[in-house]
Amino acid sequence: GFVSRLGCLATDWRPVLGVSPPPPALRPVLPGRLRFPVTPYGTNTGAPWELYACQPSSMPTKEFMQIKVEPPGITCGNPPERFCTLENPYLCSDECDASNPDLAHPPQLMQDRERGGPLTYWQTITWRRYPEPLLANVTLSWNKSLEVTDDIQVTFEYGRPTAMVLDKSLDYGRTWQPYQFYADDCMDAFAMPPKAVEELSASNATRVICTERYSRWVGSRNDKSVRFEVRARFAIFAGPRLLDMDNLYALMESAKGLRDFFTFTNLRLRLLRPALGGTYVQRENLDKYFYAISNIEVPARCKCNLHADKCTFRDGNLECQCDHNTAGQDCNRCKSGFQAKPWTPGSYLPAPNGSPNACTSHPTVSNCECYGHSNRCSYIDFLNIVTCISCKHNTRGQKCQHCRQGYFRNASAELNDENVCIECNCNETGSIHDRCNEMGYCRCKEGVTGIRCEECLPGYYWNQGCIPNFCDEELVLCQNGGTCVENQQCLCTPEFKGVLCERSVCEKEGGCDAAWASDPSLPTMLLCILPSVLTALTAH
Numbered sequence: 001g002f003v004s005r006l007g008c009l010a011t012d013w014r015p016v017l018g019v020s021p022p023p024p025a026l027r028p029v030l031p032g033r034l035r036f037p038v039t040p041y042g043t044n045t046g047a048p049w050e051l052y053a054c055q056p057s058s059m060p061t062k063e064f065m066q067i068k069v070e071p072p073g074i075t076c077g078n079p080p081e082r083f084c085t086l087e088n089p090y091l092c093s094d095e096c097d098a099s100n101p102d103l104a105h106p107p108q109l110m111q112d113r114e115r116g117g118p119l120t121y122w123q124t125i126t127w128r129r130y131p132e133p134l135l136a137n138v139t140l141s142w143n144k145s146l147e148v149t150d151d152i153q154v155t156f157e158y159g160r161p162t163a164m165v166l167d168k169s170l171d172y173g174r175t176w177q178p179y180q181f182y183a184d185d186c187m188d189a190f191a192m193p194p195k196a197v198e199e200l201s202a203s204n205a206t207r208v209i210c211t212e213r214y215s216r217w218v219g220s221r222n223d224k225s226v227r228f229e230v231r232a233r234f235a236i237f238a239g240p241r242l243l244d245m246d247n248l249y250a251l252m253e254s255a256k257g258l259r260d261f262f263t264f265t266n267l268r269l270r271l272l273r274p275a276l277g278g279t280y281v282q283r284e285n286l287d288k289y290f291y292a293i294s295n296i297e298v299p300a301r302c303k304c305n306l307h308a309d310k311c312t313f314r315d316g317n318l319e320c321q322c323d324h325n326t327a328g329q330d331c332n333r334c335k336s337g338f339q340a341k342p343w344t345p346g347s348y349l350p351a352p353n354g355s356p357n358a359c360t361s362h363p364t365v366s367n368c369e370c371y372g373h374s375n376r377c378s379y380i381d382f383l384n385i386v387t388c389i390s391c392k393h394n395t396r397g398q399k400c401q402h403c404r405q406g407y408f409r410n411a412s413a414e415l416n417d418e419n420v421c422i423e424c425n426c427n428e429t430g431s432i433h434d435r436c437n438e439m440g441y442c443r444c445k446e447g448v449t450g451i452r453c454e455e456c457l458p459g460y461y462w463n464q465g466c467i468p469n470f471c472d473e474e475l476v477l478c479q480n481g482g483t484c485v486e487n488q489q490c491l492c493t494p495e496f497k498g499v500l501c502e503r504s505v506c507e508k509e510g511g512c513d514a515a516w517a518s519d520p521s522l523p524t525m526l527l528c529i530l531p532s533v534l535t536a537l538t539a540h
Helices: 186-190 230-236 245-254 254-260 282-286 511-518 524-537
Strands: 066-070 080-082 094-096 136-148 153-155 161-167 177-183 223-228 263-273 292-297 299-302 311-314 317-320 377-378 383-388 407-409 420-423 431-438 442-444 460-462 466-468 481-484 489-491
Touching: 080 282, 136 292, 136 317, 177 186, 177 223, 230 245, 254 263, 282 524, 299 317
Parallel strands: none
Antiparallel strands: 066 136, 080 094, 136 263, 136 299, 153 223, 153 292, 161 177, 161 263, 311 317, 377 383, 407 420, 431 442, 460 466, 481 489
């Protein structure tokens, strides 16, 4: 696995996640490092103090992962069904039955340990609905940031998929990005040329590639594994035998994208096309096409930002045992009372010990708590309070716990997050001012609506602000068959006039004679004499 070069100094080696203590020669203490207790800063008592950057050891993580398969009903056995194998496609004597423990293939069998017993695996329904695609997602969750330390390996029974994608998430499954594509024909499946990790270089080591190495049918049941090759990417920087790890660590320090590439909170397998046995889909025997996974191995270490050398499993979650006055699941913030300067992760440099970048208390104001948005505090004597000075990240307040005017609180962010305050972005034309309420809603002018005051209420139209409609199709209608043009004027029929076409063209001083004089047309004449004609006819 990924060599654990860094380790905080400690007087004992407590078992981590059920692993027995290693012999002294294998403990992750750097050559030449002090191996006796060091007194904490400015004190004469207390636990030994870690002076170096540190990180937990690599470990198998499958027993801590949660598995979810989609879509609903993709797991075989409900209702029971028979299936064939590619090796014996016409001997369909196997059965999947969710109600029978001996014949069921639930998702948890992807992470169990056979321990010499019968092989167990998760299995999907067969491809009976062909040509509708047989699609399945397998999502792996740890509720923790992890750093992959060796090859990820997925073991398929009865043939590896001819097309699949490995995705990863850095934000607990809210967003996803591809990690690697797999296909027997990369151009056909993903419009990507095939590429091997060995072809990558230091300039493109984090490139997402499509590989054909693990998807082509070879006719052997021994070829079960699909890998995401981590060691080969490490070797680009550390050499084939990973002897130059200092070079890899130095690059991880300077290139954030490189460190992030090996970091994840969730992984997802998107299974797009099952193994075909090296032939086209045989419609007469679709019961031999399905997915089956017997094992998933994800070697990784807890991401602790170089502030912990141990990670424990507590209350169903992995959690860093933080040092350097840090706290949080990933040691991603300073402990209360140690926020005199902004939190930063530990550093791999200088080699070989790195730097702890420990959180510290203010030299004169011990309870300076600014949630990482200020590194200076001042004591106000007449109020008997300590207040933060020069709050950053658009914060304000005694502890930088409020947002500046023109910003509102990001409800999904912790108070120590740099993005805790979001700009209101009120529309300058439609809003009264640039401030918004705690939900991010701006205060709008008359006729304006929307979160940022960028839309008009019914009865208004936008023209450098919301202007009342002169006419519309709902509230202020043009009369007598008139048509509203762009909410600004009524286009009247020849017989009517007025702002809303509410008056007849004959309704003017002088009656028909005046109307005829101003518009000597036949329609005008007929409109004017029509009432008299009707009156005369009625009288007789």
